[in-house]
Amino acid sequence: MEKKISMQDIADRLNISKNSVSQALSGKPGVSEETRRLVQKAADELGYQYQTNRKQKQAETNAPRNIALIASEYAFSLKSFFGEIYLSVEKELRDRGMSLFIESINDDSKRDLILPALLTNYDIDGILILSHISTDYIAKIINTGIPTVLIDHHSPYLQADSILTNNRFGAYMAVEHLIQLGHREIAFVGDIDFSPSYQERLDGYLLALKKYGIQPNQDFIFSNAQETQEQISMLIETLPAKPTAWFCVNDGHGFLVTTVLQQKGFKVPEEVSVCNFDNGQLSQIATPKITTMNIDLAYFGNKAVEQLCWRIENIEEPVHEILLPTQLIIRESTAERKNLNE
Structure with a gap:
């Protein structure tokens, strides 16, 4: 029995995806006219049997995507x-x-x-x-x-x-805000391996320090900090010197830093300032409410x-x-x- 030619056969011949073949044969947008022409030529040469089933009719009548x-x-x-x-x-x-x-x-x-x-x-x-x-x-x-x-x-x-x-520019603006308030000992906290966004926020933090001629203090950069109260508490306890401000990569870190600082007797913002990113619920329910970078979700x-x-x-x-x-x-x-x- 002769094998029935499928869309996958056409895709394999042209080294393109089956979805592209489907789009080309059904008349859907999403492929170039050149691709559409090649697909139709290959279909004819291979003996593909065009079907006029319900799916194709819907495509021809611009059915919802x-x-x-x-x-x-x-x-x-x-x-x-x-x-x-x-x-x-x-x-x-x-x-x-x-x-x-x-x-x-x-x-x-x-x-x-x-x-x-x-x-x-x-x-x-x-x-x-x-x-x-x-x-x-x-x-x-x-x-x-x-x-x-x-x-x-x-x-x-x-x-x-x-x-x-725009994580870099957002973090830059947040850290610039702290610098313009007079802070120069600014900590960074977040796990940059968790998300490319957090690496970009570290980049923005460093860009702001460079712009204002502030040498980064490696003791203040916690780029592998997990979002747990235990770890935030430990890193604050072991600091040889205390930053006057903290920039945190997200709401969770910002909330934890604020909470742990207060538990250790620091007054926020009288003695130390905290700024974070995302403007989620935690930054809004914290006491005090946390300065943040808002994202229009x-x-x-x-x-x-x-x-x-x-x-x-x-x-x-x-x-x-x-x-x-x-x-x-x-x-x-x-x-x-x-x-x-x-």
């Missing part, structure tokens, strides 16, 4: 941050008449590089990946050929559009959907990295250095 949102179980658990981005993605897609499919990736799937089931079970037109999973796992998703946009993550090894916070989601829609229509354009601005929110946890110890 299906978008997948994928994240690790851990990222989905961070509801105060990524939860807000997810809600804005959901609303933006609904406003555009598009359908949203969601799947969380557990540790086993990440380790074994098992692709999300929804990519097999549904005709997915575009993928949004929320935060980090693993470089190998994200690369495997990108290699499906389905247009993909990364949200709050990027890597030199991942060739996909990214929507990012709703705009994050909107911009990700907008970029994915553009990418679907412009699949062969170069990869884009889009940096979103932050805003300094000054609260009660920072004070002028000249007022200290009066």
